[in-house]
Amino acid sequence: MLKRFLNFVELRTKITSVFAFLTALAYLFYRKQPVNWKLTLLFFGAMLLFDLTATAINNYEGAKSAGETLPFRRSTAKAMIYLLFAVSTALGLTLAFLTDAAVLLFGGLCFLFGLLYSWGPLPLSHQPLGELFSGVFYGLFIPFLLLYINMPAGTFFTFAFDFQTIHLDVNLFPVVSLVLLSVLPACATANIMLANNLCDLEKDIQVKRYTLPYYLGKNALPVFAGLYYLSYLSVILMVLLKILPSVCLLTLLTIVPIRNHIDRFRKKQRKEETFVLSVQNYVILVGTNSLLIFVGGFLS
Secondary structure: OOHHHHHHHOOOOOOOHHHHHHHHHHHHHOOOOOOOOOHHHHHHHHHHHHHHHHHHHHHHHHHHHOOOOOOOOOOHHHHHHHHHHHHHHHHHHHHHHOOOHHHHHHHHHHHHHHHHHHHOOOOOOHHOOHHHHHHHHHHHHHHHHHHHHHOOOOOEEEEOOOOOOOOOOEEEHHHHHHHHHHHHHHHHHHHHHHHHHHOHHHHHHHHHOOOOHHHHHOOOOOOOEEEEEHHHHHHHHHHHOOOOHHHHHHHHHHEEEEEEEEHHHHHHHOOOOOOOHHHHHHHHHHHHHHHHHHHHOOOO
16 A cells, blocks of 8 residues: 555655755755754645645546556545645645745745646646746745745845835845755756656657647757756856855766766657656756755865
């Protein structure tokens, strides 16, 4: 039962949310920012459970449209989805109650994206914007929310309103730092989806599912490579701006296995053989950078 459940929610694929979480946690450690573990664990629970919910919905809808079988009866699978959604929502609302409206707003947007990704008349995963949305919501929103609930109020912005005016002050450098910090996990996440869509391109076209590779054509593979190189540029820029410690430049050494994987994927896009390279690239790139940020915290 447990094994079938874990396969249904694909727990092994949750690296995109967990590693983005670890990147932000490492950054807090490097900045010597005390962590509110109560809020952080609430956020982690809501994040992970809703990620499982979104995957379960995706598998449920995918099996439904393809006429495939699920590990459970459909009624059981649906009940599991409802339970995961209810618990993750309860944790998210509790977190928002203990913090502020910004957490409710941005957390709500994450939940909305997760639902629309594979559910509804026109799921985001069936459109050419799937890579962009997955990169932004996993790579940017997860680090932002974790940093927001742990850093001093007003670090990123201050917001006030009354019946006559709305006042918003944005602190530019912290926001730029956040965006740069998110480039690496966002690009690596987008490439997992891009690799998946490249491998499924012919099958997707047959069922009238037109994803980003359909529109990019022969440019899809250069985009795949370019997103990794953009990640390395972001690391260099963050070190130059002193957002990250200089030890993070060691992340550049991972370009050796990453380039090897890019070359292998360029030669063959097969779901059973080469899709896993994008997942391995994510672990190598984001995992290494997160670890080096932690090391920078020890050295500083």
